[in-house]
Amino acid sequence: MPTRYAYLITRTDTGQPMSLGTLTLVGDDTAALAVSLLARNRGEHSYYSGPRRCSVWPQPVDEPLPDTAPVTAEHFDG
Structure with missing residues (x-):
């Protein structure tokens, strides 16, 4: 069953947001999703060659997208 996920990519040195959005994923391979993102x-x-962190979490369609990742988000560094 497809699940809507939100993601936030930030610089790990400053925490500055670089990308925020949602995607629908069939299955639950959030690690592969983070690698792709x-x-x-x-x-x-x-322009930025430093390390990044991708946070991924299920995001209900009827809820607004937050500016920061919730504490329940999975975090992937890369």
């Missing part, structure tokens, strides 16, 4: 972010933000 981090790779895309590196291409889109090539």
